[in-house]
Amino acid sequence: MQWESWSQFWHMGGAAVFVWGSYAVTFGLVVLELVLVAQRRKETLKRLLRWRRALGKDGSGRQSAPLESEQ
Amino acid sequence: MNSSQRGFRIFRFAAPQVFYPLAGRLAPWFAAAAVALTLVGLWLGFVVAPTDATQGEVYRVIFIHVPAAWMSMFIYLVMAFWSAVGLVMNTRLSFVMSQALAPTGAIFCFVALWTGALWGKPTWGAYWVWDARLTSQLLLLFLYFGFIALTRAIEDPRRADRAGAIIALVGAVNVPIIYFSVKWWNTLHQGASVSLTKAPSMATTMLAGMLVMAFAAWAYTLAVTLWRVRPMILERERHTEWVGEVLEREGGRK
Numbered sequence: 089m090q091w092e093s094w095s096q097f098w099h100m101g102g103a104a105v106f107v108w109g110s111y112a113v114t115f116g117l118v119v120l121e122l123v124l125v126a127q128r129r130k131e132t133l134k135r136l137l138r139w140r141r142a143l144g145k146d147g148s149g150r151q152s153a154p155l156e157s158e159q
Numbered sequence: 160m161n162s163s164q165r166g167f168r169i170f171r172f173a174a175p176q177v178f179y180p181l182a183g184r185l186a187p188w189f190a191a192a193a194v195a196l197t198l199v200g201l202w203l204g205f206v207v208a209p210t211d212a213t214q215g216e217v218y219r220v221i222f223i224h225v226p227a228a229w230m231s232m233f234i235y236l237v238m239a240f241w242s243a244v245g246l247v248m249n250t251r252l253s254f255v256m257s258q259a260l261a262p263t264g265a266i267f268c269f270v271a272l273w274t275g276a277l278w279g280k281p282t283w284g285a286y287w288v289w290d291a292r293l294t295s296q297l298l299l300l301f302l303y304f305g306f307i308a309l310t311r312a313i314e315d316p317r318r319a320d321r322a323g324a325i326i327a328l329v330g331a332v333n334v335p336i337i338y339f340s341v342k343w344w345n346t347l348h349q350g351a352s353v354s355l356t357k358a359p360s361m362a363t364t365m366l367a368g369m370l371v372m373a374f375a376a377w378a379y380t381l382a383v384t385l386w387r388v389r390p391m392i393l394e395r396e397r398h399t400e401w402v403g404e405v406l407e408r409e410g411g412r413k
Contacts (some may be wrong), residue, residue, distance in 0.1 A: 090205075090206070090208075090209060090210055094196060096397055097205075100216040100217070101210065101215045101216035102215070102216075102218055102276075103215060103216045103217035105277075106217050106220060106277040106278060106280065106281055107216060107217060107219050107220055107277075109277050110220045110274040110277045110278070111223065111272065111353070113270070113273055113274075114273075116229070116273070117269070117270065118379070121262065121263065121266055122383065125383060125386050125387050126386075127390065128358050128390055129386070129390045131391070132390035132394060133406065133409055133410040134392060134410065135277050135395070136270055136394065136397050136402070136406055136410070137406045137407075137410035139298050139397065140397070140403060140406055142372070154266070158330070
């Protein structure tokens, strides 16, 4: 163990800004990336489902009657 | 079974409707591995590894700096590989793979530059110098940005795929330049501490922490890329029956 106390650990021998600045930005970017990927997935599913419904495909996966003849 | 049949079975996983659920099943395992490896790596890096004799504590940036730099170069080479496969074999999933990798590669590239700047200030006295290693790594970041911007700006997916593949392949020349820059030119950046041909010039526990963090970066990249590629596949394959079924099954869920 290199540290005698938590405050010594956070102090990082005077290099706290550089060490924690590196780790914090990296961690932040990883979290941001995961959030963006999850949002992208939700958005794509919603948009494609809407697109599919607009084409007149029903839930069974078969093509139903074209929109014009439904009027 | 002869070898051509076995080869055919492997190619089966390149089919989008097989790859999509496979990616969904594998990603959480890679994510779990990434978390576990990160915890072990940080424990090695902050608890086990000793204070550096010359640099003090600031060297602990190494546990993200080096893995991020390796990953940024490796991901670009993998993108170039998939681009070449796509151009030669005309497999569309290959292009999608290289596009799904790009944002993660760009993030690692930025992280390498950022942590390098924060490490450079206390050890070199400057956040940035225009030496060959730093400049070629910055060029890599711009190649990532160029690739992402180009593939997203072109409407027609086929043309976007090809344009991106060309940037990926041409830009790949920069990767060996980054790697060997510290040998070819007189750089402020130090030479490689770890190489395949000679014993590493650092304490074993420091090296172990760095390697475990590198594996964590690998596992993370696999997980996040598989998660990112899934909706991209649905987008590309939206006209097919199987995507219709996936959408009805997963799209209704909250």
